[in-house]
Amino acid sequence: MNRRPVNDRARTRTRTRRRWRERGLAFTLLLPSLLVFGVFVFYPFARTFWLGFFETDPFGGRRTFVGLDQYTDTLTSSSFRNSLWVTLKFTLLTVPTGLALGLGLAILAHQKLRGMGFYRTVFSSTVATSVAVASLMFISLLSPSVGLINQAIRWFGGEPIFFLQSPGWALVAISAVTVWQNLGIIFIVTSAGLQSLPDDLYESARLDGASAWSRFVDITVPLLSPTLLFGFVVLTITSFQTFGQVDLLTNGGPLEATNLIVFSIFETAFRDFNPGSAAAQAVVLFFIVLVLTAVQFKILERRVFYGR
Amino acid sequence: MAGVSFNGTSKHFDDVVALDQLDLEIPDGEFLVLVGPSGCGKSTALRIIAGLEEATEGTLHIGGVDVTDVEPQHRDLAMVFQSYALYPHKTVRQNIEFPLKSRKVPPADRRAEAETAATMLGLGELMDRRPGQLSGGQRQRVALARALVRRPEVFLMDEPLSNLDAKTRVQTRAELSELHATLGATFIYVTHDQVEAMTMGTRIAVLDQGRLQQVGAPDDVYDRPANLFVAGFIGSPPMNIVEAAVERIDGGIRLAIGTGAFDLPESWGAAVSATGIERVAIGIRPEHLRIGDGPIDGVVRTVESLGHERHIVCELAGTDHRPGDLVPGDLVIVRQSADDPAPRMGEAIHLGAEARHLHLFDPDSGERIDP
Ligand SMILES: Nc1ncnc2c1ncn2[C@@H]1O[C@H](COP(=O)(O)OP(=O)(O)O)[C@@H](O)[C@H]1O
Numbered sequence: 001m002n003r004r005p006v007n008d009r010a011r012t013r014t015r016t017r018r019r020w021r022e023r024g025l026a027f028t029l030l031l032p033s034l035l036v037f038g039v040f041v042f043y044p045f046a047r048t049f050w051l052g053f054f055e056t057d058p059f060g061g062r063r064t065f066v067g068l069d070q071y072t073d074t075l076t077s078s079s080f081r082n083s084l085w086v087t088l089k090f091t092l093l094t095v096p097t098g099l100a101l102g103l104g105l106a107i108l109a110h111q112k113l114r115g116m117g118f119y120r121t122v123f124s125s126t127v128a129t130s131v132a133v134a135s136l137m138f139i140s141l142l143s144p145s146v147g148l149i150n151q152a153i154r155w156f157g158g159e160p161i162f163f164l165q166s167p168g169w170a171l172v173a174i175s176a177v178t179v180w181q182n183l184g185i186i187f188i189v190t191s192a193g194l195q196s197l198p199d200d201l202y203e204s205a206r207l208d209g210a211s212a213w214s215r216f217v218d219i220t221v222p223l224l225s226p227t228l229l230f231g232f233v234v235l236t237i238t239s240f241q242t243f244g245q246v247d248l249l250t251n252g253g254p255l256e257a258t259n260l261i262v263f264s265i266f267e268t269a270f271r272d273f274n275p276g277s278a279a280a281q282a283v284v285l286f287f288i289v290l291v292l293t294a295v296q297f298k299i300l301e302r303r304v305f306y307g308r
Numbered sequence: 309m310a311g312v313s314f315n316g317t318s319k320h321f322d323d324v325v326a327l328d329q330l331d332l333e334i335p336d337g338e339f340l341v342l343v344g345p346s347g348c349g350k351s352t353a354l355r356i357i358a359g360l361e362e363a364t365e366g367t368l369h370i371g372g373v374d375v376t377d378v379e380p381q382h383r384d385l386a387m388v389f390q391s392y393a394l395y396p397h398k399t400v401r402q403n404i405e406f407p408l409k410s411r412k413v414p415p416a417d418r419r420a421e422a423e424t425a426a427t428m429l430g431l432g433e434l435m436d437r438r439p440g441q442l443s444g445g446q447r448q449r450v451a452l453a454r455a456l457v458r459r460p461e462v463f464l465m466d467e468p469l470s471n472l473d474a475k476t477r478v479q480t481r482a483e484l485s486e487l488h489a490t491l492g493a494t495f496i497y498v499t500h501d502q503v504e505a506m507t508m509g510t511r512i513a514v515l516d517q518g519r520l521q522q523v524g525a526p527d528d529v530y531d532r533p534a535n536l537f538v539a540g541f542i543g544s545p546p547m548n549i550v551e552a553a554v555e556r557i558d559g560g561i562r563l564a565i566g567t568g569a570f571d572l573p574e575s576w577g578a579a580v581s582a583t584g585i586e587r588v589a590i591g592i593r594p595e596h597l598r599i600g601d602g603p604i605d606g607v608v609r610t611v612e613s614l615g616h617e618r619h620i621v622c623e624l625a626g627t628d629h630r631p632g633d634l635v636p637g638d639l640v641i642v643r644q645s646a647d648d649p650a651p652r653m654g655e656a657i658h659l660g661a662e663a664r665h666l667h668l669f670d671p672d673s674g675e676r677i678d679p
């Protein structure tokens with residue numbers, strides 16, 4: 001009877017030792033990826049954060065510590081605020097449309113019709129298209145003289161629109177390229193989501209007398225909500241990171257109308273040669289995206305049905 | 309009031325004939341069980357009634373009206389799916405209310421109707437749970453409640469008990485029969501389980517390979533199977549089928565099985581002669597075979613006790629047409645009460661049966677031969 005506690009203590013000791021051995025093994029296994037992440041993610045990130053506290057020469061050398069000045073300057077500068085505002089408009093223009101169009105196409109392609117495989121390939125193909133190709137396509141599509149859209153406008157007797165040169169239209173044009181480019185991934189993800197919904201739910205709903213619209217609202221949307229949330233978050237993050245289209249189509253112009261945040265950071269760093277201020281903007285962008293994503297998950301997760 | 313009738317209804321999936329020229333009248337208020345092995349076309353038949361599948365040929369009438377081209381939502385029926393097809397994101401209450409909501413019933417009425425249906429099925433406590441939080445039996449009840457909340461004329465059920473454990477299944481079987489009596493609606497019930505068919509159906513329709521084999525009251529189908537397929541399918545353990553050579557004897561015929569034979573009166577002789585066949589398939593239900601005195605010789609192979617009864621597998625003497633097999637001769641199962649003395653394994657026995665308990669079939673066409 002007396003020996004039991006001794007036994008217990010001995011057992012606890014072996015257990016603790018085993019746990020430490022397992023931790024050592026876990027760390028050893030994690031080490032390679034930690035190294036890669038450290039060199040390519042954590043270090044540059046910390047470095048950027050740190051750089052935001054310094055004014056530097058164009059190459060990041062000859063630093064002067066300025067504390068939070070650069071951050072406050074960035075946050076209050078009218079150019080940065082404009083970028084933020086433009087990015088916000090851009091997000092509102094691209095995210096809902098991208099999701100709705102991608103889902104719409106996925107639902108169309110989900111019909112059991114002949115030749116659907118071909119359309120699926122076509123709809124998904126924008127995934128395999130680079131920003132450069134997409135931009136080129138839209139340059140020719142939107143061209144005032146030879147573009148298909150302006151030819152159509154002229155054919156109906158209208159005046160050609162200078163999409164990429166007009167402050168009112170440029171952001172819409174950039175958004176159109178972006179929506180087009182995002183269509184593929186949203187189509188693929190929502191298609192996969194639709195395939196996983198059981199047919200008998202829809203059959204049951206038909207027998208229950210549900211209209212096509214009610215089947216969409218009462219069954220498809222709730223059951224697809226995890227996929228839609230995923231798409232929503234991913235599109236939002238992508239829209240805050242958009243750069244290529246702007247660089248290729250408008251250079252942030254006209255009148256800064258398409259000066260999205262990442263483009264503005266790029267300009268600050270490599271045209272105005274001010275790495276310190278660019279770093280400060282980048283850090284601010286990071287926190288905006290972080291907070292936005294957290295908020296999206298918090299708000300939307302309550303309305304998402306994950307099964308069970 | 310709504311009966312259902314198939315009129316030469318067929319369904320082809322490319323090369324597969326899932327349903328072949330089905331003619332079947334289901335009167336109003338009947339509990340019809342469609343029974344057959346997996347893949348015989350039961351679900352297809354049910355889905356054609358529901359309107360979820362279009363008939364390739366023929367028509368379907370519900371309540372005397374041709375509904376072949378009518379959309380599912382406009383046929384007054386409800387269906388319980390094998391998977392139950394509950395909406396996983398809706399609560400039990402929302403699931404049950406959904407058919408009413410879709411038909412624009414005002415919320416207050418909806419709630420009351422759903423409560424009534426739920427109470428009928430003992431779901432009162434579970435109204436705010438999601439299907440994922442329910443047991444199989446409870447889900448099955450929710451599916452039933454959702455089906456009956458609208459009081460449709462016709463209920464369709466596709467193997468609704470197949471996902472339940474044995475005990476719940478027996479219990480639910482009785483409850484479904486009761487529900488049918490209470491509602492007085494037409495029930496069309498699909499199963500591969502002949503016990504469910506026998507115990508629940510007012511009539512049963514046996515399907516095989518898309519073809520209707522026999523329709524009738526369960527006892528009629530059991531007592532007079534129309535062909536070899538039905539004979540083998542309905543009943544557990546299944547009917548013993550043994551082939552026998554036909555010999556003419558004075559005042560009748562002799563059916564030789566191994567070293568023994570059944571002698572049958574002239575009425576049978578005429579019937580068998582009329583078909584012109586030289587061999588017949590004899591069917592005898594296990595409970596109709598007696599061990600003791602009888603014209604057939606056999607050896608006991610195994611004895612299985614189920615507590616209340618015994619199944620005795622016997623090999624028939626002189627039927628060893630497959631030399632070298634572990635058990636070379638024809639096997640039959642004898643069903644015996646636990647009160648009877650049990651034979652020993654390897655014991656030589658005699659088997660007998662009353663002539664009125666023999667079923668004769670044409671071994672080639674499988675059709676029943678009656679005296
Ligand atoms: N949608 C379909 N496409 C192709 N073949 C099908 C389809 N549905 C059923 N079948 C075929 O039709 C036959 C009958 O199927 P079913 O009615 O589901 O059988 P049961 O319900 O009796 O098991 C089977 O051979 C099955 O493979």
Ligand SMILES: [Mg+2]
Nearest residue numbers: 350351352466
């Ligand atoms: Mg089936």
